[in-house]
Amino acid sequence: MRHTKRLVAALAASALALTACGGGDDDNGDTATGEEGDLSGTEVTVFGAPTSVEGDAINAVIQEYFNEPTGANAVYEGSDSFESQVQIRIDGGNPPDIAIYPQPGAVVDQAAQGNAISLESMGFDIAELEERFGDYLLSLGEYEGEHYGIPTNVNFKSLVWYNIPVFEAEGYEIPETFDDLISLSEQMVADGYTPWAIGTGSDDATGWPATDWMEDIVLRQAGAETYDGWVSNEVPFDDPAIVEAAETFDRILDGEGFVVGGKSAIPDIDFRDAPAAIIGDEPDALMHRQASFITNFFPDGAEFGTDYGVFPFPSIDGNDGALIAGELATVFDDRPEVREFIRVFTDTDAQCAQGSFEDVARISPNVNTTADCYDDEVVATAAESTLSALREGTARFDASDLMPPQVGSGSFWNAMNEWMRGGDIESLLTEVQNSWPSS
Incomplete structure (x- = not known):
């Protein structure tokens, strides 16, 4: 199968078993056509x-x-x-x-x-x-x-893409924990680099990439049971576990020199344009968190394994997950x-x-x-x-995709945008909770 040692090693670190998909050449389990x-x-x-x-x-x-x-x-x-x-x-x-x-x-x-x-x-x-x-x-x-x-x-979704040439030249190690990720980001700033390219612009859907960050953090920091409760609204948006996840995310967003353009610019950067920032010998940023589909939007000619690599979103308090x-x-x-x-x-x-x-x-x-x-x-x-x-x-x-649309693809997205532009996150999360339909 078409694997590279670099990607296999990175994804293996996420504690997911890389076994071949089941099946064969027949259509077992498929209804007839x-x-x-x-x-x-x-x-x-x-x-x-x-x-x-x-x-x-x-x-x-x-x-x-x-x-x-x-x-x-x-x-x-x-x-x-x-x-x-x-x-x-x-x-x-x-x-x-x-x-x-x-x-x-x-x-x-x-x-x-x-x-x-x-x-x-x-x-x-x-x-x-x-x-x-x-x-x-x-x-x-x-x-x-x-x-x-x-x-x-x-x-x-739980992937972080990175610039290979700079990582190798500077001797940066792949972070295993979120604290390691923060330490790496601080080191990059000290070395004269901007760690993160983040863009949440997406036409009418602007804001959704920020909800993905929140979800990866909630899944790891609060655990799967709390995550499931959040989806069903048994755990409200203004619950301390969700507020804490936002505060953890803000360690990236508000880190000094961490993000291209700064926190307030994030909603104005199209998510499809953001990954280009990590490509090149003198890139604008060194890391970009996004799902596997984002390879569609890397610049023409950029090669996986040479120009960019990927590692799993790191654990928090020893907890992993797959979003x-x-x-x-x-x-x-x-x-x-x-x-x-x-x-x-x-x-x-x-x-x-x-x-x-x-x-x-x-x-x-x-x-x-x-x-x-x-x-x-x-x-x-x-x-x-x-x-x-x-x-x-x-x-x-x-x-967010499992929540009622007025929340998951409405108030949650909007709250992320307002937060990036300077809004108070606790007040915004309370507004999202208040938008949850009563039935």
Whole structure:
């Protein structure tokens, strides 16, 4: 398999077992395709957040694995403003047939409003789907005993990317703990470098990268049980454990000389532009925390293992964790061609095919895929680690994506932006808590 010793060593340090993804060449656990008969002339509309090369890859897979064999015409459309645009379409009575949500909380919200259609009512065998994806991921779209979201991809979030040439020239060691990370950052400043490139700009979704930092810290500092309670609002946003996580994060944000542009500039730096800062012999910064997909946005020609490397987000108080994210496909119109699209798009062949596209970092949640699906060595190893963590129960999904959308993709994002711009974090966390829906 396509591994490098550097990445394997780094990810092994995160205590995730790097075992090969299960499966083989058969489709064990996959529901059969071709059950809906001739679909010639039918159309399926699919709407989601991935754009650019990832959107092109999705359409290429749809064309080869669904359109050509069935005679149907399915088209994927991506938008950088997906969260707001999909709601506008739903409110206007013109939803897509299928929406691919980055926030499972939004899937549950659509189910609660009566807009989404359950997998059970469409005739899907939930036990088979649980074998294909695991019950944890499938449960993320569950509402009142039925399932409304089917996993289409995941990514591994607990990663810090770094400039290899400077690390090697200065003899910097990979930090194992958060205190080590702070000490390393202080040493970098003393040596004349800026440690961190952080950007949270993301059009209508500005602020979400800061929530990822908070989630990684809560998972490690407060533990998985508190993390799960936070997701369900049993642990409120103004709980001391969440406030303490923000204070820990602020050791980076407010560290003297730690962040390119300073704390207040972070919301104005597009997250897609931020990783470029760590590339080069005289980089603007030396480290960048972001999920495995960020390789899509590294400058052309930058090489993993030469120009940049990666290490796992360090432990806090001896605790590790694996923060993941991903997307769930949700159906708004139950027709034969829509059901067939779901079957085809989530089976092993189509899922594996997405890993063969250059610059695409989508990781399949289908456990019948293997690391050999991925041409990119970084993505291949991240895929192994992600699926291993899911099997071992050490993974937790992005908290903000699990929360009700008015919180997870609303007040939480906004609070992070206001905090960066000088707001009081305790007051802002109380405002987020007050925005949590009463039912």
